[in-house]
Amino acid sequence: MISNVPKPSMGVLHLNGGEKKFQLSRYAPSGDLGFFVKHFWIVSWDLTGQEPYLQDVVPNPCVNLVIEPNRTAFYGAAKSKYSYLIQGKGCVLGVKFKPGGFYPFIKQPVSRLSQHPMDVGSVLDVDAQTLESAILSQEDEAKMVEHAERFIRPKLPDKDPHITLINQIIDRIIEERDMTKVDHICTAFSLNKRTLQRLFDQYVGVSPKWVIQLYRLQNAAETMDLHPNHDWAKLSMDLGYHDQSHFIKDFKATIGMTPEEYVRQRTAST
Incomplete structure (x- = not known):
């Protein structure tokens, strides 16, 4: 069973202030994915009728699969702080791979992702729109994570x-x-x-x-x-x-x- 794991503030600047505007949850991966995946993260918000909010995030040495409308892709480690504009109502699910954990899926230098995100269809047997529809339509966070795991599991490489x-x-x-x-x-x-x-x-x-x-x-x-x-x-x-x-x-x-x-x-x- 997937369980919620503690969320340190490391990486999300001024998290206490930000969580007045959004909710951040992190979920541990199932055992078979745990060698490659650090955790799943879900950010949800409802700022209907409120001003947009800009959240600052500092980089980390991990590849993330980010699933959100029209921006779903595999992203490499950023080199500096980046900001995410939260507005309206929405939800994003991310799959944070362990440092080095994404390389066996593609067998090419991960440094290439620092300039260009990688399309999900080149790694998983699904296109971005189908992935967004299947996962972001779920109302239960645990179900969202389970669906994400189902898409990743068939592509699990050998342990490196x-x-x-x-x-x-x-x-x-x-x-x-x-x-x-x-x-x-x-x-x-x-x-x-x-x-x-x-x-x-x-x-x-x-x-x-x-x-x-x-x-x-x-x-x-x-x-x-x-x-x-x-x-x-x-x-x-x-x-x-x-x-x-x-x-x-x-x-x-x-x-x-x-x-x-x-x-x-x-x-x-x-």
Whole structure:
């Protein structure tokens, strides 16, 4: 049975404020899909008679199958913060694959998806319109997820051990905040740097350096949520930056605003 799983705020900026405008649910995949799929997510909203709402989302190293009217496709990892305009009444279902988990379905470098989304018909035995009709017409969220699984299940590839390795690497990056360089990964996992970079380009679609930076900056945003009056110089050093200006530049490129702007917006929304 598919169960609802906890939803951390990581990745969705100012989630507490946003959930006054929409509902976000995450569902664990069935056992046979769990090797490849991280979770299913569903966003629903009803802003009838209200102003549209712009929700900011920071990137993650995962491919997502996004099912929504006229925009259904497989999307690669974004390189920076993106914004989604919520208006009227609607619902979107997403299938978030584990880092590296989508590669076995297509057997081509996932980095290609960063520029162009992939049509669902090139992977699944269904066109986008049929998929939207079958899933978004369901009123029960669990049924939506079950229908999505039925379309994916016939195309499940063989398990690829590289996926396990990639997720072990990313878990270590998340857990060990002092892992701030690609060399640290190479040492921890006895990997050649060029081999590691090629593996991430092929399976994840982004570089290991980018993944390290992403999670460190998400850590920074999370720290600011808890402690708005932070010492920027100390925080940048803790994240592995040699100078504060470099940290601020990367934070703005990924999160979409400077640390001070982020704190001001966070304070204003509470």
